[in-house]
Amino acid sequence: MYLVVEQLLNGLQFGLLLFLLAAGLTLVFGIMDFVNLAHGSLYMMGAYFAATFVAWTGSFVLGALLALGATLLLGIALEYVALRHLYGRDHLDQVLATFGLILFFNDAVRLIWGPAGLALPLPAWLTVPVQIIPGVYYPAYRLMIIVVALAVAAMLYLVVMRTRVGMLIRAGASNREMIGALGINIKLLFTLVFGLGAALAGLAGLMQAPILTVQIGMGENILILAFVIIVIGGIGSIRGAFMAALFVGIIDTMGRAFLPDLLRKVLSGAAASTAAPALSSMLIYLLMAIILVLRPEGLFPAAKR
Amino acid sequence: MKKAFWLAGAMALALAQPATAADSVKIGFVSTFSGPTAVIGNDMRNSFELALDHLGRKIDGKPVEVIYEDDQQKPDVGKQKTEKLVQSDKVDFIVGYIWSNVLLASLKTAVDSKTFLISANAGPSQLAGELCSPYVFSTSWQNDQTPAAMGLYMNQKGVKSVFLIGPNYAAGKDMLAGVKSTFKGEVVGEEYTVWPSQLDFSAELTKARNSTAESIFVFYPGAAGVQFLNQYAQAGIKAQIPLYTAFTVDELSLPLQKDNAIGIPGAQEWVNDLPNAENKKFVEDYHKKYPGLRPTYYGAQAYDAAQLINSAVVAVKGDLTKKDAMKAEMEKANFKSLRGPFKYGNNHIPIQNFYLQDVVKDADGQLSLKTVATIVKDDQDKFHDKCSMK
Numbered sequence: 001m002y003l004v005v006e007q008l009l010n011g012l013q014f015g016l017l018l019f020l021l022a023a024g025l026t027l028v029f030g031i032m033d034f035v036n037l038a039h040g041s042l043y044m045m046g047a048y049f050a051a052t053f054v055a056w057t058g059s060f061v062l063g064a065l066l067a068l069g070a071t072l073l074l075g076i077a078l079e080y081v082a083l084r085h086l087y088g089r090d091h092l093d094q095v096l097a098t099f100g101l102i103l104f105f106n107d108a109v110r111l112i113w114g115p116a117g118l119a120l121p122l123p124a125w126l127t128v129p130v131q132i133i134p135g136v137y138y139p140a141y142r143l144m145i146i147v148v149a150l151a152v153a154a155m156l157y158l159v160v161m162r163t164r165v166g167m168l169i170r171a172g173a174s175n176r177e178m179i180g181a182l183g184i185n186i187k188l189l190f191t192l193v194f195g196l197g198a199a200l201a202g203l204a205g206l207m208q209a210p211i212l213t214v215q216i217g218m219g220e221n222i223l224i225l226a227f228v229i230i231v232i233g234g235i236g237s238i239r240g241a242f243m244a245a246l247f248v249g250i251i252d253t254m255g256r257a258f259l260p261d262l263l264r265k266v267l268s269g270a271a272a273s274t275a276a277p278a279l280s281s282m283l284i285y286l287l288m289a290i291i292l293v294l295r296p297e298g299l300f301p302a303a304k305r
Numbered sequence: 306m307k308k309a310f311w312l313a314g315a316m317a318l319a320l321a322q323p324a325t326a327a328d329s330v331k332i333g334f335v336s337t338f339s340g341p342t343a344v345i346g347n348d349m350r351n352s353f354e355l356a357l358d359h360l361g362r363k364i365d366g367k368p369v370e371v372i373y374e375d376d377q378q379k380p381d382v383g384k385q386k387t388e389k390l391v392q393s394d395k396v397d398f399i400v401g402y403i404w405s406n407v408l409l410a411s412l413k414t415a416v417d418s419k420t421f422l423i424s425a426n427a428g429p430s431q432l433a434g435e436l437c438s439p440y441v442f443s444t445s446w447q448n449d450q451t452p453a454a455m456g457l458y459m460n461q462k463g464v465k466s467v468f469l470i471g472p473n474y475a476a477g478k479d480m481l482a483g484v485k486s487t488f489k490g491e492v493v494g495e496e497y498t499v500w501p502s503q504l505d506f507s508a509e510l511t512k513a514r515n516s517t518a519e520s521i522f523v524f525y526p527g528a529a530g531v532q533f534l535n536q537y538a539q540a541g542i543k544a545q546i547p548l549y550t551a552f553t554v555d556e557l558s559l560p561l562q563k564d565n566a567i568g569i570p571g572a573q574e575w576v577n578d579l580p581n582a583e584n585k586k587f588v589e590d591y592h593k594k595y596p597g598l599r600p601t602y603y604g605a606q607a608y609d610a611a612q613l614i615n616s617a618v619v620a621v622k623g624d625l626t627k628k629d630a631m632k633a634e635m636e637k638a639n640f641k642s643l644r645g646p647f648k649y650g651n652n653h654i655p656i657q658n659f660y661l662q663d664v665v666k667d668a669d670g671q672l673s674l675k676t677v678a679t680i681v682k683d684d685q686d687k688f689h690d691k692c693s694m695k
Contacts, residue, residue, distance in 0.1 A: 003515045010507040116344050117528060119561040122539065129541030137514075139540045142507070211539070212504045213531045213561055215341040221502050257508040260496065273497050277473040281499045 002136045007257040008250065009132075013142045015249020016149035020204035021222060022229040022241040023156060024197025030236020031172040032190050034083065035091050037098040039201055039226065040219025041105035042078075046071045046202025047209040047218060048109060051118040060123045067206045068199055075198020079191050087190070106216050117215035120206075145207050152203065153242055160238055169193060173236040228288050234298025243299060248284045255280030330364045330618055330625070331372070333390030335383055335411065336401040338375040342501075342527040344557050345403055345603050346375070349425060351595050352604030353400070355587070356611030358594070364615050365623040372396065376407050378501060383407035384414060391418045397625050398423060400610045403526075403603065405429040405448060405476035409436075416440055419628060421635075423614070425607040428654065429475045430482075434691030437652040439632050444609040444642075446574055447654050447686035448476050449483030452524060452551040454572040454659035454680040456487030459520065459549055466491040467549075468518035470509050470533075472500035472525065480524035480551055486687065493518040504532050510540050518546065526552045534565040554664060556599040559672050566664045566672065574655075575602040575644040576662045576676045584643045599673070605643045612640035646683065652692035656685045 025039050049070045054063030082101070086094050122141055129137040160166035168189055171179045180186045205219065212218065229248055233240025260276035267275065291299065334353065336346035350373060357369055372394055376383035383402070390396045391414055399415050399422045402408040408427040415422040416438045424432065424443045433447040459467065467490060471477035477497060485492055493516045496509045513521050521542075525533045530553035537543055543565070550571045559566055577588050577600060587608060591600040613635055620634035621627040638649050648656050660676045667673040 003511065006511045006515070007508055010511060013507070014505060115347065116557070117341065117531075117561060119531070119563060121563060127539050127541075137541060139536075141539050211532070211536055213341075213528045213535075215528055217340055221504075253508050256498070256503075257512060269495075273495055274473060274478070277497045277499045277503075281502070 003257075005133070005136055006138065007253055009138055009142070009146070010257075011250030011253035012246065013146050013149075013249070014253055015246040016146055016153070017204055017208060018222070018225055018229055018249055019153060019242050019245035020149055020200045020207075022226040022233070022245050023153075023238055024200040025223075025226050026230040026233065026236055026238065026241045027169070027173075027193050028197045029230060031169060031176070031193055032087060033176065034087060035094045035098065036083070036197075037095060037223070038078075038101035038105065039197070040223035041102050042071060042075060042198045042201040043205035043208075043219040043222065044109065044214075044217070045074055045105065046205030047120070047214045048113055048118065049202070050206035050209055051120040051214045052113075054120055060126070064206050068202055071202025071205075072195050072199040075202075076191055076195040078198070079194040083194065084187070084190075102220070109216050115216065117213050120209040120214055122210045126210075141210060148203075148207065152200070156238060165189075165192070225284070228284060230298075232288055232291050232298055234301035237298065237300045240298055240300030247287065251283050251287060252280070255283040259283075329368045329370050330398075330614070331370050331394065331396040332614065333387075333394060333396035333399040334371055334373045334401045335376050335386050335390070335399060335407075336373070337378045337403055338373065339377055342378055342403070345527060345601075346401075348557060348598070348601050348604045349401065349403070349607040351598065352587075352591065352600060353425075353607040353611055355591055355594055355604075356608040359586075359590070360611065360615055365618045367618075367623055376402075376404070378404055378407065380404075380406045380410035384410040387411035387414045391415060391420050396420065398614050400607065400614070401425055402427045404474075405479070406474050408432065409475060412436060412438075412441070421614075421617075421628075421631070423610045425610045426603055427476065428479075428686075430479050430686075430688050431475075433652050433654045433686045434688035435693075437692035437694055439653075439694060440628075442613060442635055442649070442653040443655060444613060445606045445655070446657070447688060448479030449486060449688075450684055450686050451572050451574065451659060452480045452483030452522070453487045453687075454684065455522065455549050455551050455570075456484040458570065458572065458661055458680050459484075459522075460487070460489050464488075464490055464520045464547075464549075466493050466518045467520045467522050468492075468494045468496075468513040468516050468546075470496045470498070470506070470513065470521065470523045472503075472529065473497035474500045476526075477524060481522075483551075484522050501529065504529065506533055506536050507540070510536060510542060513546065514540070514542055520547050520549060522549045522551075523553055524551050526555075527558065528561075530554065530558045531561040534562045534569070538565040554662075554674070555603075556601045556674060557603075559664065559674070563672065569664065570677075571662050571674075572659050572680060573602055573662050573674075574657050574659055575605040576660055576674055578674075578676055579643070579645060579660075581641075581643070581645050583641045584645075587643050609640070609642050609644075609647075612642070613638070616640045650685050650689045651694050652686070652689045653694075654686050654689065656683050658682050659684055 028036050049067035053066040057063045126141040130140045229244040233244030259280045263272035263276050336349050338346040374386035402424045403426045405427040422441045426445045428447040469481045471481045554566045554571050616639045617631040617635045621630045636649050650656050659681050661678045661680050662674045663677045665675045
C-alpha cells in the first residue's frame, strides 16, 4: 500500500515537471502556431544557468531565481533576434531553423562550460527524506518540486483565466488574425508568451538539474515527452497539458514500478525483466495513439479557430 | 546537372588519390565523442595519444595514422563507422568500443574482413564465449568479471541480501549476472531500466527501499552513475541501505558525484594508484599532457591497446600481412600492462586481478579513487569454455 502511495508521488512529481516543459511548448505552438524544437535547449540553459549561479552566489534559492530570470531574458532575446522572422513561414522551415538552434545551443554550451557537464548540489535541508504519512518517507526535494510546480500551475491558471493578458493569450489561441485585427499588439504578445514559455522550460530544467546531471543535450529526450503531452492534451490548451502531463507521468512511473512484477507472473524471470522496461516505455505512446484515434484534437482542445 | 558534374569531379579526385602505401600503421578508433558520454571517449583518445607519444609516434619505425570515429553511443552508427574503417580506410587495427551493444553490432564486419579488433572497454559475454575470434582481443575484461569480484567482496562483508538495479542492454544484463554468479546471499529484486534514455530512478529506488534487501548493487556507467547516486542520496536511502557498485564511480563521474560517492565501494581492474612503474609514468604524464583532467580505467585500457598493437607489429617487423604471426604474438601479451599482471586466456580476454576501490580526499582536498585491497587474483572469465579456440 505504502509502495503504491510512494510510486504515485513519484509519478506526480515526474508529471508536474513535464507539465512545466509542456506548458511553454503548448502556448507557443497553440498561440503562435510555431513549432519550437529548441524548447529543450531552453530547458538545458535553465539548468546550466542554475548550476553557474548557485556556484556563484552560494545559495540554491537565489541562484535558481537568477537562473529563472536569465532564461526568461534569453527566451525574449531569442524570439526577438531569430524566431520572430519565422512566424510567417511554414512548419517545416520552423522545424529546420529550431533544429539548427539545438545544435547552436549544444555547441555554445560546449564552448562556455566544456563537454563534461556540471553538478548542481542541493543544500543540506533539501536532501533529507520527509515523513508524509506514518511509514511513508519521501525525498524533500522531490516534494518541493511537486509544491513549486503546483503553485506555478495555479498561477498560470489565474493569469490565463483571470487577467487581461490571459484573455489575450486565450484569444490568440482561438483566432490569431482576429485579435491582430482588433488592434492588439500581437508582436509584443508573442514575445511575452515566448518569454513565459522559456522561463517555464528553464524552471523545469533547473529543478530537474540536481536530480539528474547538467549536461549537453539533456533537453532532447524529454522534449519528445513534452510533444506527446501537448498532442494528448490538445494543442494550445494549458489545462490539457496539465492533465496529460499527469497522465503521462503517472502511467510511465507506474508502468516501470509494477509492470515487471505483473509480467513475471506470466513469463519467465529473465524474459520478464527484459521485456518490462521496453513495454513500460511504450505505454505512453500507446496512450497517445489511442487518444489520437478517439479524439484527434486531444483531450482538451483549445476553442475552435 | 551542375551538381552531377561536381559530384563526378569529386569522385574522380577521390579515386585519383594514391592508395596509402603500407609504410604506415593505420588504426581506426571507434568510441563515443559526442553527447553526454563523450567525456569517456575523450579520455580514451587522450590516453591512446599519450601511448603513441610514449612510443615516439612510431610503431616499428613506421608512422602511425589514427582515424577517430564517433559511434554516438548507437549500435547502428558504430557498425557504419566500423564498415567505413574496414572497407574504405582499410585500417590494420580497430580499437575502442565503450559499449557492449555497439561492439556486438560492429563485430561481424571486423571479423569477416580479418581486421584485428581490440576492445578497449566493452566485454559482452558473447565475445568471450561463442563469438570469440582469432582476430579479436580485449584489453579490458569480460563484463561479468568486475561485478563478480564485487559479489565476492559482499560475501566477505557478510551481506545477506541484495537488490540489483541496472540498465536494460547487453552489458547491464552481464553485470547483474556477474554479481549473481558469486554472491551467496539472497537476490531480493532485480530491476532493469530503459537505456540510455531513462535518467530518473525514483520508481526503482522506491522499490528497493520497500524491499527487505540489506544492500543494493548497481551498474550505471557515465552520467547515469551521477544521476543514480544523486537520487540515492537525496532519497535518504544512503543512510539506510549500503550501495555496492561496478563501473559507477570513476574519475570522470567523481567530480560531479562529489560527496555522494564517499563510502561507496567499487571493483575495478585498474586504479590510478596501482604501484607499478609503467602506471606511475602513465598517470604522471597524463596530468602533464592534459592539465586539469584525470585518467580513468577507460584510458588505461586504451593505452594497453596501443602497447598490444605495438608488440604485434614489432614482432612481424612491420609486415602487416603476417596475420597469424601477429595473432600469436598478441596472445603472449608481450607488453607491460598498466594494471600489472596481465595474460590472455584462450578466448583473448585478459586473466587479471580485480581490486577494491574506495573514494578518498587526496592531498589537494579533491576526491579521488584509491586501491584498498585485492579482491581476486588472476581471475578468468567464466565463458572461456564456450569459446571454440583452445
